[in-house]
Amino acid sequence: MMDAPTTTKAAEDADGREPGATDTYDTRVPGGKHLPSAGEKKSATADENEPRISEGGSADAVLVRRTLAEIAPVADRVTSYFYALLFIRNPELREMFPVAMDTQRDRLLKALLTAAEHMDDTPVLTSYLENLGRGHRKYGTHSAHYPAVGEALIGALVRYATATWDEETEAAWVRTYTTISQIMIDAAAADERSAPAWWQAEVVSHDLRTPDVAVVTLRPDQPYPFLAGQYTTLETPWWPRIWRHYSFASAPRPDGLLSLHVKAVPAGWVSNALVHRARPGDVLRLGPPAGSMTVDHATDTGLLCVGGGTGIAPIKALVEDVAEHGDRRPVDVFYGARSGHDLYDIDTMLRLQKTFPWLSVHPVTEEQGKLPEAVCRFGPWGERDAYLSGPLGMVRRGVDALRGAGVPAERIRHDFLSELAPTPSDQPRSGACMARTPSMLPSR
Numbered sequence: 211m212m213d214a215p216t217t218t219k220a221a222e223d224a225d226g227r228e229p230g231a232t233d234t235y236d237t238r239v240p241g242g243k244h245l246p247s248a249g250e251k252k253s254a255t256a257d258e259n260e261p262r263i264s265e266g267g268s269a270d271a272v273l274v275r276r277t278l279a280e281i282a283p284v285a286d287r288v289t290s291y292f293y294a295l296l297f298i299r300n301p302e303l304r305e306m307f308p309v310a311m312d313t314q315r316d317r318l319l320k321a322l323l324t325a326a327e328h329m330d331d332t333p334v335l336t337s338y339l340e341n342l343g344r345g346h347r348k349y350g351t352h353s354a355h356y357p358a359v360g361e362a363l364i365g366a367l368v369r370y371a372t373a374t375w376d377e378e379t380e381a382a383w384v385r386t387y388t389t390i391s392q393i394m395i396d397a398a399a400a401d402e403r404s405a406p407a408w409w410q411a412e413v414v415s416h417d418l419r420t421p422d423v424a425v426v427t428l429r430p431d432q433p434y435p436f437l438a439g440q441y442t443t444l445e446t447p448w449w450p451r452i453w454r455h456y457s458f459a460s461a462p463r464p465d466g467l468l469s470l471h472v473k474a475v476p477a478g479w480v481s482n483a484l485v486h487r488a489r490p491g492d493v494l495r496l497g498p499p500a501g502s503m504t505v506d507h508a509t510d511t512g513l514l515c516v517g518g519g520t521g522i523a524p525i526k527a528l529v530e531d532v533a534e535h536g537d538r539r540p541v542d543v544f545y546g547a548r549s550g551h552d553l554y555d556i557d558t559m560l561r562l563q564k565t566f567p568w569l570s571v572h573p574v575t576e577e578q579g580k581l582p583e584a585v586c587r588f589g590p591w592g593e594r595d596a597y598l599s600g601p602l603g604m605v606r607r608g609v610d611a612l613r614g615a616g617v618p619a620e621r622i623r624h625d626f627l628s629e630l631a632p633t634p635s636d637q638p639r640s641g642a643c644m645a646r647t648p649s650m651l652p653s654r
Contacts, residue, residue, distance in 0.1 A: 270382040271330045276374045277367060277383070278327060284370055289320075292366040300358050306349060307451065325390045326383075336393060341500040343394030345443060347407040348453075348497040351398070356391040363387060401498065409434055409496040413488050414467065419554040422474040423520065424485040425459065427467055428494065436462060436499035438531035439524050439597070441625065443497035444470075446483050453497065454480040457599065459523035461530040468496075471523040471555070501625045503597055505531050511595050512540040514617070516608050518581050518600025519547055522555050525599055529562055529569060538568050542588070546574040546581030546600070580604075582611035592616035598624040 281288050297304050321342065328335045364383060368375060411428040418424050436442070438461040443453045459469040474485035488494075505513070505528055513532065517525035522545050532541055547553045553573055563571045574584045581604055585591075596617050598608045605624050612622055 268330055270385055273374075273379045273382040274326045274329065274386055277371045277379060280371050280374045281367070288366050288370045291369055292362050295365045296358065296362040299361065303358070326386050329386055329389070337502060339390060339393040340397035343397035344401040344405075344498050345500055346394065347398050347401065348443070348445075348495075350407075353395045353399075356395065360384075360387045360391065405435075405498060406432065408498075411468065411494050411496050413490050413492045413494065415490060416488055418485070420552065422485060423554050424472050424474075424488075426470045426472055426484055426488060428470070428496075429467055430496065433466060434468060434496065434499070437504045438462070438527040439503040439505065440499045440501040441524070442468075442470075442499055444480070444484075445495040445497075446480055446488070447493065448483045448487065449479045452480060457501075457521075457524035458499075458527050461527050461534055469523075471520040473520045503528075503599065503623045503625050505535075506595070507535050507537065510537065510539045511621075512593065513542070514585070514591050514594040514596040514612075515541065515543045516581060516585055516596070516598050516600070516604075517543065517545055518604040519552070521598075521600030521604070522559070523599070525597065526555065526558065526562075528597060529559075529566075532568075533562075533566055540568050540570075541566075542570045542572065542594075544572045544574055544581060544585050546584070546604070548576050550575055580607065582608040586611050586615050589615060592618075594621070596622045598622065 325335060325339055328338065364380065364387075367383060368380070371379075410431040411434075412431075413426060414429045415427040416424055417427075436458060438458070441455050441457040444456055445451070445453050456470045456472060459471050470484075472481055472484045474482045503524060513528065515525045515528060517523075525543055525545070529541060529543065532539065543559060545553060545556060545559055550556075550573070553575070556571075556573055559571045563569050572584075572588070574581050578584055581600075585608070591612065592615070594617065596612050598605045598612075600608075609622055609624070613619055
């Protein structure tokens with residue numbers, strides 16, 4: 211029942227669909243264990259016997275991570291088997307997915323594994339799952355759909371985690387999935403009381419900035435509350451059931467209009483439709499806003515913003531947000547692209563720089579080196595809150611570079627929880643700008 215962003219929110223992203231299940235689906239898991247259905251409460255005995263969190267992490271977390279480590283080399287096979295179980299046992303669920311599964315077939319399992327990996331980081335896990343739970347309403351997901359997903363997950367793990375799987379591990383995974391699903395169910399139920407499952411949004415303008423980049427402005431059919439730095443999921447009439455993530459390119463506007471920057475990527479169905487086919491009058495569908503890359507206006511800490519390509523969209527929104535709140539904190543924006551021609555929004559950023567004396571804009575092209583390394587030539591940045599948006603590879607390098615330059619990890623903000631999961635060996639060396647690739651969860 212999960213989807214997990216895996217590329218820049220301002221660019222094309224494959225967003226997973228959600229399966230569901232019938233109300234009468236058997237909730238027993240392999241080995242005879244019972245997978246609690248939505249809303250089912252654990253007994254007092256179960257609570258008493260449940261492993262407690264310790265300084266080194268919970269006993270469940272240790273068992274879950276052993277399983278993750280074992281299946282990492284065969285993640286493709288685990289994913290295929292997971293969906294085979296899901297569709298064979300619940301053939302009616304197949305129609306909830308796009309016809310072409312190749313671009314996003316691993317999103318559901320990957321999100322489940324991501325949540326399990328972060329099970330001991332309660333604030334991060336809860337925020338991540340609540341966003342997913344709210345977002346999944348747009349697919350028509352209901353609480354009764356979750357047990358089927360849990361059944362398929364346990365079944366796939368039983369098949370491939372042969373070295374680490376035992377009765378104790380199975381029980382840990384059942385508890386973990388029950389926790390994951392309940393957080394999502396509760397978030398969806400709370401959201402249902404105040405917001406629609408999706409919004410209709412009319413295209414009111416379409417500005418082709420380069421042959422492959424368009425600025426698309428939308429008018430939602432009802433108020434769409436969001437924060438600068440957040441993103442939306444979007445479905446077009448040309449590719450039903452295929453959703454993509456795009457960041458908002460401005461802070462909330464008085465007229466309620468929404469602006470997105472879209473780059474047409476090779477074989478990108480949605481992005482190419484938005485750049486080359488969409489016209490004023492077309493109606494799209496939006497999911498709820500999500501993302502935590504927002505400004506804390508309770509502090510006056512300076513901002514370091516790094517945007518690559520269309521990743522400049524949420525960075526621009528953050529600058530507008532700071533200005534609207536009357537802040538005078540220093541803000542440095544590094545805007546990177548392959549060439550000067552690809553800095554399609556540089557004029558806008560330079561106009562903002564002239565307007566606000568606290569803003570400094572630094573264009574960076576490939577001739578000047580990689581964007582994260584260029585950032586490290588300035589500074590120091592240790593006292594700044596850092597924001598990264600752009601292609602995944604750039605964000606990976608940027609996180610390492612900034613940590614190496616002395617920016618505390620907790621001050622580096624991006625929306626790539628499912629992709630940037632560093633291991634203890636990824637701790638940065640102080641005083642150096644690094645360009646390593648962090649360890650990741652099982653790849654597709």
